[in-house]
Amino acid sequence: MVREPREGRGRAKAEQTDDVIDKLVTINRVAKVVKGGRRFAFAALVVVGDQKGRVGYGAGKAREVPEAIRKATERARKNMIRVSMKDGRTLHYDLEGHYGAGKVVLRSAPPGTGIIAGGPMRAVFESLGVSDVVAKCLGSRNPHNMIKATFEALANADSPRQVAQRRGKKISQLFRSHTADKEAAAEVTNG
Known part of the structure; x- marks a missing residue:
């Protein structure tokens, strides 16, 4: 039996937009101690954003650096928030x-x-x-x-x-200037 790729089994692949930039924050070599010694892997932390008010971060871990960065970028794109x-x-x-x-x-x-x-x-x-x-x-x-x-x-x-x-x-009531308030108070006392 031949299996189809993971994206094809009812999972809609998220659209990759080109206006999103990604920045690698840190990459770290980590070790898992097993019976035969240590197994090394890489952990990556990536921040992505559209420079228009949306930003996200993600962490990824894999045996190879590019794969760790890819996983982190994927997670970051999924976890984006909007900031006013x-x-x-x-x-x-x-x-x-x-x-x-x-x-x-x-x-x-x-x-x-x-x-x-x-x-x-x-x-x-x-x-x-x-x-x-x-x-x-x-x-x-x-x-x-x-x-x-x-x-x-x-x-x-x-x-x-x-x-x-x-x-x-x-x-508009939130952003009234203090000088306008003082002038209004002065008019009330003088007028």
């Missing part, structure tokens, strides 16, 4: 994320700041399409923990529309 961005260049507000002993602080930044972030976090922001952000890693410097803490912060970030809806206000 301000003006398509930065975050709406400052965020914090935790994973294990890792903690990351992500801050929105004015235009022209650039991506000020270390290693794994830089790959996330470049894939996401953020051009102005300041990020700091506190605690664990393990790339897996840094990526997972960053994704935890980004996944829990609410868009202005969600915040306004939760508070029962209009979006």
Whole structure:
């Protein structure tokens, strides 16, 4: 009996879009100890994104490096999240994320700041399409923990529309300037 390829047995293959970029964050040689000695394999951590607000990460392990990277990229494409961005260049507000002993602080930044972030976090922001952000890693410097803490912060970030809806206000009421409030208060007291 001849078996057909795995994709052909009722599983729809996910469409591979060319607008998604992938970045290899880390590759690590790992060992499994067996009776005859050690079996070496490679573990890869990959971040993918469309540079328009969607980003994902994945880990893959295999005996060969290219296969580990392929598995990680496949998992990353399946685990993509959408992140709301301000003006398509930065975050709406400052965020914090935790994973294990890792903690990351992500801050929105004015235009022209650039991506000020270390290693794994830089790959996330470049894939996401953020051009102005300041990020700091506190605690664990393990790339897996840094990526997972960053994704935890980004996944829990609410868009202005969600915040306004939760508070029962209009979006314009969220972004009123403080000077406008002071001027309105001055008019009430003077008028």
